[in-house]
Amino acid sequence: xxxxxxxxEDFSQWYLDVLREADMFDYAPVRGCIVVKPYGWTLYENxxxxxxxRFKDTGHSNAAFPLFxxxxxxxxxxxxxxxxxxxxxxxxxxxxxxxxxxxxxxxTSETIIGHxxxxxxxxxxxxxxxxxxxxxxxxxxxxTKPFLxxxxxxxxxxxxxxxxxxxxxxxVQQMLNVYHAHGVEDCAMPSVKGRKSxxxxxxxxxxxxxxxxxxxxxxxxxxxxxxxxxxxxxxxFDIKFLDRDNVEKHCWTxxxxxxxxxxxxxxxxxxxxxxxxxxxxxxPLQAVIVPIYKTDxxxxxxxxxxxxxxxxxxxxxxxxxxxxxxxxxxxxxxxWEMRGVPVRVExxxxxxxxxxxxxxxxxxxxxxxxxxxxxxxxxxxIKALFEDIHNSLLRQAEAFQKANIREANTWDELKAAVxxxxxxxxxxxxPAVDARLKEELQVTNRNFPFDQEPGEWTCxxxxxxxxxxxxxxxxx
RNA sequence: CGGGGAAUGGCGCAGCCUGGCAGCGCGCAUGGUUUGGGACCAUGAGGUCCCGGGUUCAAAUCCCGGUUCCCCGACCA
Numbered sequence: 001x002x003x004x005x006x007x008x009e010d011f012s013q014w015y016l017d018v019l020r021e022a023d024m025f026d027y028a029p030v031r032g033c034i035v036v037k038p039y040g041w042t043l044y045e046n047x048x049x050x051x052x053x054r055f056k057d058t059g060h061s062n063a064a065f066p067l068f069x070x071x072x073x074x075x076x077x078x079x080x081x082x083x084x085x086x087x088x089x090x091x092x093x094x095x096x097x098x099x100x101x102x103x104x105x106x107x108t109s110e111t112i113i114g115h116x117x118x119x120x121x122x123x124x125x126x127x128x129x130x131x132x133x134x135x136x137x138x139x140x141x142x143x144t145k146p147f148l149x150x151x152x153x154x155x156x157x158x159x160x161x162x163x164x165x166x167x168x169x170x171x172v173q174q175m176l177n178v179y180h181a182h183g184v185e186d187c188a189m190p191s192v193k194g195r196k197s198x199x200x201x202x203x204x205x206x207x208x209x210x211x212x213x214x215x216x217x218x219x220x221x222x223x224x225x226x227x228x229x230x231x232x233x234x235x236x237f238d239i240k241f242l243d244r245d246n247v248e249k250h251c252w253t254x255x256x257x258x259x260x261x262x263x264x265x266x267x268x269x270x271x272x273x274x275x276x277x278x279x280x281x282x283x284p285l286q287a288v289i290v291p292i293y294k295t296d297x298x299x300x301x302x303x304x305x306x307x308x309x310x311x312x313x314x315x316x317x318x319x320x321x322x323x324x325x326x327x328x329x330x331x332x333x334x335x336w337e338m339r340g341v342p343v344r345v346e347x348x349x350x351x352x353x354x355x356x357x358x359x360x361x362x363x364x365x366x367x368x369x370x371x372x373x374x375x376x377x378x379x380x381x382i383k384a385l386f387e388d389i390h391n392s393l394l395r396q397a398e399a400f401q402k403a404n405i406r407e408a409n410t411w412d413e414l415k416a417a418v419x420x421x422x423x424x425x426x427x428x429x430x431p432a433v434d435a436r437l438k439e440e441l442q443v444t445n446r447n448f449p450f451d452q453e454p455g456e457w458t459c460x461x462x463x464x465x466x467x468x469x470x471x472x473x474x475x476x
Numbered sequence: 477c478g479g480g481g482a483a484u485g486g487c488g489c490a491g492c493c494u495g496g497c498a499g500c501g502c503g504c505a506u507g508g509u510u511u512g513g514g515a516c517c518a519u520g521a522g523g524u525c526c527c528g529g530g531u532u533c534a535a536a537u538c539c540c541g542g543u544u545c546c547c548c549g550a551c552c553a
Contacts, residue, residue, distance in 0.1 A: 003488085003502095005516095012547075020487085033543065087552070142477060142551065153553075202553095210553095222553060259553050292512050330513040337513095348512055352544095358512080366513090442549085476553095 043051030082204020114237030276340025286346030426457030
């Protein structure tokens with residue numbers, strides 16, 4: 001009864017099968033848009049909440065800005081409008097009448113934020129402004145895939161304004177680190193921090209940083225980006241302040257975003273042929289209890305114990321469900337495995353007699369992941385198991401990533417390396433170089449990783465001397 | 477937006493070529509037997525055959541137009 005296509009057979013189909021079987025989403029009647037079902041949305045909420053806490057911890061506050069942006073706002077920053085115009089949704093009519101000025105459905109909020117910041121900032125005392133938005137944006141995509149690329153997507157966008165470039169640049173780096181830590185610590189998802197090539201920069205930025213994660217099919221996913229906007233938007237929107245030296249100056253602004261694509265990425269990193277494997281810290285359900293019985297007498301004894309355990313786990317703060325559905329245990333095992341629940345607690349008549357339970361961990365399939373343990377101290381044991389599972393998922397993902405990044409110091413080595421993995425290769429930061437990678441190898445420069453030894457290298461495309469290497473891969 | 481595939485009950489599909497009662501498996505409902513890795517039997521419910529037009533005595537089937545999904549390319553988080 002193979003409901004899920006094996007990953008090795010067709011990774012893309014596997015991804016869609018998993019989302020369906022885990023009850024994450026529905027297709028919507030609108031092209032490129034999706035309905036997120038409770039299980040999928042709860043997962044998103046958990047990721048959102050853990051990220052939101054990190055934003056608050058670094059001094060940011062949430063706010064809300066309009067969905068509609070006057071077309072003229074977008075046009076104020078030349079490269080910004082040039083970058084986004086092909087994918088804008090534009091409202092031309094309202095209340096039955098044609099609008100004097102079309103309204104753009106926000107593809108991102110830099111411009112309308114800029115308008116407000118210009119009013120809010122008068123003095124260096126007003127800085128920095130550290131604001132984050134949780135919202136959805138619309139980009140008219142040609143080709144979509146649930147969570148990874150949808151026309152409307154939910155995300156957060158941070159927008160900050162600073163008095164100096166030193167300070168804004170520190171913010172840009174800090175938020176990239178926040179994204180990376182969220183991946184590693186909340187989602188057990190490793191990624192590579194680095195600088196995007198000029199060609200891959202955000203429209204209107206002077207520098208863009210990214211974290212790149214390796215999916216289960218070895219393709220790269222840009223999981224989060226952080227932009228140094230320099231003074232481009234400050235100039236376009238007149239965000240100026242009077243500094244200590246009584247000189248009027250333009251602000252330095254940043255923006256940084258992470259979308260529900262990250263969730264799709266996490267699924268593609270951890271999932272296996274049985275379905276989802278969710279990291280405990282963000283899983284909608286961390287544990288599920290499956291009662292096992294034959295007779296009514298057994299049922300009453302088992303359910304009594306199962307309910308007691310359920311209450312104990314819940315009281316300990318564990319997100320747990322007692323699965324009392326009228327299904328066979330085997331069905332429930334498979335069902336919760338598809339949904340990626342990290343820990344399963346099985347309790348049957350023998351366990352009631354022995355004051356024990358069977359614990360099964362999702363990260364280790366089959367009997368190998370099963371163990372019998374006393375009921376006493378179960379909440380603590382399960383919490384410890386969560387840590388184990390988190391670390392095990394992280395280690396597996398890290399090992400996979402490491403094993404599939406190869407050094408390539410010549411064009412031929414690059415060509416070979418990107419067939420089934422990533423290449424770390426000396427590359428000149430030049431749009432023409434990026435273009436050639438795309439044309440000839442269907443790969444892109446993901447980023448120039450920060451964590452590398454500077455050296456004397458020769459660009460594999462141009463033969464020119466370079467001091468750093470880039471990660472090159474096929475990407476989502 | 478270019479090339480290729482597809483849309484039939486909740487899910488997966490057959491039927492289409494060669495027009496003639498809309499089917500199968502899973503799921504769902506009810507009853508019974510079951511239950512430590514996707515149980516079984518019986519009975520039953522559930523359909524604008526993606527949408528619109530055309531051809532025909534008759535269209536899931538043929539023709540035209542459109543929508544959506546999947547895969548491969550160009551663009552993006």
